[in-house]
Amino acid sequence: MENNFSRSLLPPAEVIVEPGELRLGVRLPWYRSLPLSVVEVAELTIDGQIVPHGDMRFSINDRIFSLGELESQTAQCWYVLDSAQLSVHRALDPTKPHSIALTLNLYPPYIPGLTWVTRGSLTLEAQPQ
Amino acid sequence: MSNTGLAGGLKLGTTLYSFTPVFHSRQATLEQLIVKVAELGVGPGVEIVGFQSIRGFPEIGGEFADRFRALLAQHHLVPSCLSVNADTGIRRGRLMSIEETVQYLEPQILAAAQLGFPVVRTQFAAPAEALRRLVPLIEKLEVKVGPEIHAPLGVNSPPVLAYREMYAKTNSPFLGFIPDFGASARSLPAAYLDVLRRRGIEERVLDLALSIWRGPEEAAWKRDEFNRRAAQTGIEATKASALSVMFSMLSPQPPAAWLEIMPQVIHIHGKFYDFDADGRETSIPYEELLPVFVKGGFRGFMSSEWEGHLYSWESGYDYVRKHHALCRRILADLARAGGGQ
Numbered sequence: 001m002e003n004n005f006s007r008s009l010l011p012p013a014e015v016i017v018e019p020g021e022l023r024l025g026v027r028l029p030w031y032r033s034l035p036l037s038v039v040e041v042a043e044l045t046i047d048g049q050i051v052p053h054g055d056m057r058f059s060i061n062d063r064i065f066s067l068g069e070l071e072s073q074t075a076q077c078w079y080v081l082d083s084a085q086l087s088v089h090r091a092l093d094p095t096k097p098h099s100i101a102l103t104l105n106l107y108p109p110y111i112p113g114l115t116w117v118t119r120g121s122l123t124l125e126a127q128p129q
Numbered sequence: 130m131s132n133t134g135l136a137g138g139l140k141l142g143t144t145l146y147s148f149t150p151v152f153h154s155r156q157a158t159l160e161q162l163i164v165k166v167a168e169l170g171v172g173p174g175v176e177i178v179g180f181q182s183i184r185g186f187p188e189i190g191g192e193f194a195d196r197f198r199a200l201l202a203q204h205h206l207v208p209s210c211l212s213v214n215a216d217t218g219i220r221r222g223r224l225m226s227i228e229e230t231v232q233y234l235e236p237q238i239l240a241a242a243q244l245g246f247p248v249v250r251t252q253f254a255a256p257a258e259a260l261r262r263l264v265p266l267i268e269k270l271e272v273k274v275g276p277e278i279h280a281p282l283g284v285n286s287p288p289v290l291a292y293r294e295m296y297a298k299t300n301s302p303f304l305g306f307i308p309d310f311g312a313s314a315r316s317l318p319a320a321y322l323d324v325l326r327r328r329g330i331e332e333r334v335l336d337l338a339l340s341i342w343r344g345p346e347e348a349a350w351k352r353d354e355f356n357r358r359a360a361q362t363g364i365e366a367t368k369a370s371a372l373s374v375m376f377s378m379l380s381p382q383p384p385a386a387w388l389e390i391m392p393q394v395i396h397i398h399g400k401f402y403d404f405d406a407d408g409r410e411t412s413i414p415y416e417e418l419l420p421v422f423v424k425g426g427f428r429g430f431m432s433s434e435w436e437g438h439l440y441s442w443e444s445g446y447d448y449v450r451k452h453h454a455l456c457r458r459i460l461a462d463l464a465r466a467g468g469g470q
Contacts (some may be wrong), residue, residue: 001328001367004440008154031149031438032181056181074219081155087363103367109216110254111377112224113352117370 002119005029009120010102014083017124020066020091022046022100025083030106033080036060036073040105042087042117047098051088060084084087138428139419141456142174142209143377144398145182147435147445152181152441159183160200167204169446172429174209175201175245176250176396179237187213187236196245201245205456208398209430210307211246213237215255215276230259235266242270248396248429249274250307257295258303267303273395275305280312280380281348284389296393305395308387311436314379314412317342318402321375324440330372336366338372342379378439384417392447397422397431403450408455418460431456 005027011090014025028034041058044051053067061080064087078084092098106116144167151157157165157184166172177185183193201208216227216233225233234255241249249267251260253276260274267274282289296304298311317339320352326336341355352373359369387394403411422431433444433452 001330001365001371003367003371004438004442005153007442027153031146031153032178032214035216037219037221068346070265071221077185081184082154084245104161107218109218110214110216110252112254114377115366117367117372119367122461 003029003085003116005118006120009025009104009118010016010100010122011083012122014123015124017094020089022088022090022092023084024086024088024100024122026086026104027083028078028080029104029120030108030116031080033077034106035080035109036065036070036076038107038109039065039070039078039108041070041086042103042105044086044103045101046088046090047097048094051090055089057082057087059087071112094127095129097126100124130195138426139397139423139460140174140209140430141171141453142176142207142212142430142432143171143449144176144178144212144432144434146176146212147310147433147449149181149438149445150410150442151444163200163206164204165446167206169450171433171449172204172206174432175206175431176208176210177213177429178212178214179240180214183240186267187240189243191243192246198245207248208244209432210248210250211237211241211244212250212277213241215252217254227256227259227262231256231262235390238263238267238270238272238274242272247272248307250396250398251276252294253277257292258293261295261299264299264301264304268301271303273305274336275307275393275395277307277309277398278312279309279379279398280314281351281376283312283348283380283382284386290360293390293393302439305393306390307396307398309398309400309434310398310413310415310418311379312396313382313387313414313418315374315381315385315414316412317379318401318412318437320437321440325371330370334359334362334368334372337362338375342375348376348380348382374439378436379412387418387421391422391425391427394422394427394429395440396429397427398434399425399431399452399456400434400436401448402435402437404448404451404455408451408458410452410455411445414443415455415459419456420463423460423463449462
C-alpha cells in the first residue's frame, strides 16, 4: 500500500539507463533528514524479479556504499532535499518497457519501534530503436 | 499579523513543518517559506525543524544565522521555537547512553541560540537525566528547553512524570513542556480515513484500528495492541505500518488535563488537520483548548502545525490561514469576555 511519500520515492526524471547499469534517483520518504544508519533498502524488483542486494550500490554525499554498509553509517546524513542514487548492476533491453518497484524501510531514530515502510514504483518506457 | 488586543499572552505563529509538501517537493526554499508566512499573515512566530530546514544541521554557519535573523526581521517575524531531535536510535539495536544523548543535543541547542530562538523543542526519546545535565548550558544561553508532549502521551504518562519529577528537583525556569494539541483529539480526521480506504485498507482492518484507538486504555498501549492483533490476523506490512501511525498521531486527553503542567508550558504545537463549513477544526476542540491555556495564564507562542501531509499533498497554505482565522476568532471572543490577563 502507498504512503504519502510513495509518489516521490523514485522520480522519473532521475533515472539513468546505461549499458549494464541502471541508476535510480531515490528521494528520502520522510519529512526531515536522517542518518543513513536508519535507512534500509528492503527490496528492488525489476519486471517482478527481485534484485539480489549484492547487485546494488547506494550513493549519497559523494560516497558509495554496499547495502550492508548503510547500517553502520551513523555520521552520514541524508539531507531531506537530496536524491540518493541506487545503482543496479543489470543490463536492460531498452526496446522493451520495464517496471521497477522499490521498498525502502526507515527506522526514525526518535520513535523507537516504528518501521516506516514506503513502496514506490516506476515504469521505464520502451525506447524506439 | 499582530496579536495586540487578543486574549492573554498566547501569541500565534506557524511552523514551516506545515509546508512539508512544497518543501519536500522542492517547490519552495526555506527563504521562500519564511516570506510566505508573512504574505499569508500567519506569523509573527516562526518555528522550524532544524533537520528539515537546514542543510548540515546542527552545524550553522555564522553567515547563515545572520541571513536567517535578518530575513525574519525584514518581514516583521520573530523566531519562536527550534524543533530539535533526540535521535537516540541512530545505532540500530542499541540506544544512545545518557552522555551520548547530551552530546547529540548540545550542538542543536547551541544552534537555536545562534539563530535567535528563545525556545527549543526536544523529545521524550531523550531521558530526563540527559536534559538535566544540559541545564548549565541552557541557563547560560537563556533558552527554554523541553520535550513535546505528543500523542500518545498525556500529562501523567510515565515518561512525562519522570520529567516532572526532575523539574521539581532542578527548579530551573528554563525547563518546560511543549503540548501538541494532537494529544487532545476527539476523533480521527475523516479525510485521513478516506485516504486509507482509497489506498486499499479493508473496512475490517480499519474497524480493528479504530476500535482500539477509541478504547479507554492507556494511549501508549494501543499501538502495541494494534500491532499484536495485526500480526495475528496477517495484515500486510505496509498497511500495518500506515495504520499504526494513527496511534502516535492523535490521542484523546481532555483539554483541562493540561492545567496540571500549565506553569511549565513554554510553547504550543497547534496541531490541526481539517475544518468544517463553519471553520471549526474537525478533530481537535480549539474552542475548549484555547480558553484552558489563556485562562491558565500561558504566555508564549502557539505554532500552527498542519499535518495533513500524512495523507494529502496540498501545500498547507490555505489550511494554516484557516487555522489562524479560527484561533483569532476564539482569542477575540475570550478577550471580549475578559478571559485574558
